[in-house]
Amino acid sequence: MNNNSNLKALIFDVDGTLADTERDGHRVAFNQAFADAGLDWHWGVDLYGDLLRISGGKERMHRYLAERDHNYERDHADSLIVNLHGAKNQLYSEMLQQGMISLRPGIKRLLTEALDSDLRLAIATTTSRVNVIALLENTLHPEAPSWFEVIATADEVPDKKPSPAVYDYVLEQMDLEGSQTLAFEDSENGLSATHQAAIPTVVTVNDYTRNGDYSEALLVLSDLGEPDCPFEILGGRAAGSFSVRNGYVTVDLLSKLHRLGQEYEK
Numbered sequence: 001m002n003n004n005s006n007l008k009a010l011i012f013d014v015d016g017t018l019a020d021t022e023r024d025g026h027r028v029a030f031n032q033a034f035a036d037a038g039l040d041w042h043w044g045v046d047l048y049g050d051l052l053r054i055s056g057g058k059e060r061m062h063r064y065l066a067e068r069d070h071n072y073e074r075d076h077a078d079s080l081i082v083n084l085h086g087a088k089n090q091l092y093s094e095m096l097q098q099g100m101i102s103l104r105p106g107i108k109r110l111l112t113e114a115l116d117s118d119l120r121l122a123i124a125t126t127t128s129r130v131n132v133i134a135l136l137e138n139t140l141h142p143e144a145p146s147w148f149e150v151i152a153t154a155d156e157v158p159d160k161k162p163s164p165a166v167y168d169y170v171l172e173q174m175d176l177e178g179s180q181t182l183a184f185e186d187s188e189n190g191l192s193a194t195h196q197a198a199i200p201t202v203v204t205v206n207d208y209t210r211n212g213d214y215s216e217a218l219l220v221l222s223d224l225g226e227p228d229c230p231f232e233i234l235g236g237r238a239a240g241s242f243s244v245r246n247g248y249v250t251v252d253l254l255s256k257l258h259r260l261g262q263e264y265e266k
């Protein structure tokens with residue numbers, strides 16, 4: 001299925017890419033954790049969109065507190081923020097167990113097809129490991145974490161996107177070059193990370209990220225699409241020469257896209 005292409009692996013971002021976890025997931029859990037701790041902090045939908053420029057939930061809280069409290073001192077705030085973050089992640093896991101968050105279109109179909117082909121799978125995210133495992137187990141399959149050869153999170157790689165560190169780590173673990181893989185991202189921070197790691201990238205946008213600059217992406221899509229609900233092509237370097245105008249992302253389509261990307265590098 002993957003003949004004539006040196007595409008060896010697919011590497012997935014998590015939040016915003018596998019599932020729309022932010023507005024109705026992490027944000028809601030953060031607010032519940034704040035309320036449970038007796039704090040009057042509240043992150044509305046728009047404010048959270050601004051805060052998402054900061055990768056990492058703990059870093060996001062530090063930034064919020066620094067802007068709100070003139071007496072803020074990082075070291076003093078640290079233990080409060082670590083506790084809030086733990087409580088938020090627990091609440092987020094409970095939301096996943098209750099089935100409140102589902103996968104984006106095409107994700108389950110593509111992962112299943114990739115597993116049946118000779119493609120290797122990995123995850124590269126700035127979120128915490130516990131959140132990734134809870135998402136995979138509750139939305140895909142109890143055994144789904146084992147589908148991924150590498151699951152690289154903030155626990156293994158604390159240097160967060162837009163740093164390429166988490167992607168460099170995945171490539172090193174898999175003994176692959178960036179050019180042998182394709183990444184899936186949803187944000188400018190994510191694309192900046194893959195670009196620095198020299199990994200050709202498909203961006204699938206969501207409501208928080210749709211207005212970003214994705215000119216370095218190979219392809220920018222509304223989502224991965226399903227047979228009865230095709231994707232929309234929004235941009236990317238391959239958009240003009242890509243013959244499928246609307247459809248759904250398959251391993252075959254990715255192999256063709258990957259070959260196109262390699263032509264650009266010649």
Ligand code: XBP
Nearest residue numbers: 014015026055056057125126127128
């Ligand atoms: C998204 C993030 C994370 C999540 C919350 O990561 O920046 O901070 O918003 O998770 P990605 P934590 O898109 O790379 O998956 O609270 O665990 O940081």
Ligand code: MG
Nearest residue numbers: 013015016186
């Ligand atoms: Mg993301």
